[in-house]
């Protein structure tokens with residue numbers, strides 16, 4: 001495994017991290033979840049990403065149990081706050097009340113005294129940014145949270161937060177967690193240049209587009225048994241927009257490129273996001289340990305310029321680049 005700094009902070013994270021959205025507490029049974037975490041640890045992954053909202057808080061519980069007994073200093077545990085964790089008006093968002101209540105729940109479920117990174121899962125248009133940042137800063141001072149990050153924030157939102165933090169002497173954001181992969185490049189024009197200047201690192205999600213960039217979804221064919229597209233509980237909804245023939249046909253055309261480079265399709269996709277030096281880590285998901293073992297081999301791989309050019313040539317008509325596609329709900333969900 002290779003390690004990178006989380007933005008300009010002193011924290012090092014594994015280039016490939018493991019995330020448990022859709023899988024733990026939902027798509028896969030606990031034994032399979034634990035086997036994936038064990039494979040991740042054996043392959044040198046030290047960074048684990050979850051959120052209070054995943055599987056209605058069960059994902060944090062599963063991860064807590066799966067990591068139990070590991071040396072805490074050898075792990076970086078990331079979680080998030082914003083999406084609803086209950087029915088009440090204060091069970092969501094980035095108010096002081098919800099942030100404090102949510103972190104206490106997360107620490108309990110994860111069975112740890114602190115999380116390494118606490119992330120605002122979206123921008124909350126209903127809470128003053130000062131209130132959120134002051135609360136995060138309090139958590140850092142209490143030692144419950146070591147670093148602060150955000151997820152799916154626009155460049156102007158990150159810039160505003162950094163300005164307020166500097167003016168008020170508060171802890172600064174060190175990371176952003178956006179969707180980023182060969183098909184979804186909306187951070188490249190605004191978020192990445194700002195982040196490079198300000199020392200904010202990207203911890204990117206869905207680097208293999210939820211499995212689509214592995215090429216296992218064939219155009220015109222039913223999705224493979226057990227894959228996310230067949231997970232009626234939640235996965236199928238999220239992957240649906242990618243399962244059209246235009247996307248799937250073009251993805252198939254990447255296969256010879258991966259073969260020539262001596263990479264699996266998943267490794268090509270993960271290595272591709274890691275070519276961006278502003279990316280601190282690629283968070284991969286997995287339902288089976290073999291997937292983790294395949295994916296980690298992307299660490300430390302350099303892709304040459306000609307390969308990158310050919311990837312662009314194939315995918316260009318279906319690449320999304322519009323920074324306006326980064327959207328937080330206007331009202332709390």
Ligand SMILES: NC(=O)c1ccc[n+]([C@@H]2O[C@H](COP(=O)([O-])OP(=O)(O)OC[C@H]3O[C@@H](n4cnc5c(N)ncnc54)[C@H](OP(=O)(O)O)[C@@H]3O)[C@@H](O)[C@H]2O)c1
Pocket residue numbers: 018019020021022023049050121151152177178204205206207208209210211212214216226227228229266283284285286287288290291292294295
């Ligand atoms: N901040 C946010 O808003 C946000 C949003 C989404 C995700 N995330 C984070 O990012 C993490 C990763 O997201 P993701 O799960 O969508 O990422 P992903 O790595 O693009 O997709 C993971 C899924 O692809 C399939 N897969 C993985 N490796 C494979 C391989 N080698 N061969 C074949 N299939 C493979 C598996 O699904 P099947 O086996 O079921 O097909 C796996 O669950 C999440 O767990 C979460 O931590 C954050």
